[in-house]
Amino acid sequence: MNEVRIGSESEYIKMELPSVFSSEGWAQTSVEIKTSHFYGTLSPWVEARDFSIFANSLSVLYQTLKGTASFATTDGQITFNLEAKSGGRIEMSGIAWSEACHGSKLEFKISLDQTFLQEPLNKLVAHLLAARERA
Numbered sequence: 001m002n003e004v005r006i007g008s009e010s011e012y013i014k015m016e017l018p019s020v021f022s023s024e025g026w027a028q029t030s031v032e033i034k035t036s037h038f039y040g041t042l043s044p045w046v047e048a049r050d051f052s053i054f055a056n057s058l059s060v061l062y063q064t065l066k067g068t069a070s071f072a073t074t075d076g077q078i079t080f081n082l083e084a085k086s087g088g089r090i091e092m093s094g095i096a097w098s099e100a101c102h103g104s105k106l107e108f109k110i111s112l113d114q115t116f117l118q119e120p121l122n123k124l125v126a127h128l129l130a131a132r133e134r135a
Contacts, residue, residue: 002127004120006082006092011035011110013080013092017127019134021048031078033096033108040106042096044077048131055124058082061090062117075100080108088114 005014012034018027025048032041050073057069065084071094072079080094090112098104 002123004123004127006120007034007110007112007116013094013108013110017051017123018046019131025049031096033094033106035108035110038106038108040096042078042098044073044100045075046073050074051124052128055121055128058117058121058124062114062121065114077101082112082117084114090114090117 002017002019003014004017005012007013012032014032014034016030018029021027026045027048028043029046030041030043033039050071054069054071057067061067061069061082061084065088067084069082070080076095076097077100078094078096080092082090082092085091092108092110092112094108096106096108
């Protein structure tokens with residue numbers, strides 16, 4: 001299974017990277033969120049472009065250590081931002097819903113170091129390149 005994890009072993013968000021999307025560009029994926037005291041999973045519907053937009057903004061954030069990289073599904077079931085702070089710190093914050101914008105809601109914040117961005121960025125880029133070759 002191809003997945004990307006942003007964060008440490010103890011606090012992270014992990015997303016499955018779908019290898020196949022419907023003809024309309026949708027796929028259901030798996031997301032896991034773990035903070036120091038909470039853990040949750042959900043299965044949102046994502047569009048292929050959600051990952052492209054996120055990879056582009058994450059690349060800029062990683063290279064400049066300025067601004068914000070954002071991931072959001074169209075229906076808002078999972079949204080999160082990685083924001084550059086001083087000294088190479090990154091603050092990830094987001095909201096996850098058990099269903100598309102209703103049901104149980106988890107708001108989370110995770111503090112990271114910039115070194116936690118390179119591996120997920122590399123995996124996202126490789127996944128997107130492979131998807132283009134398959135198309």
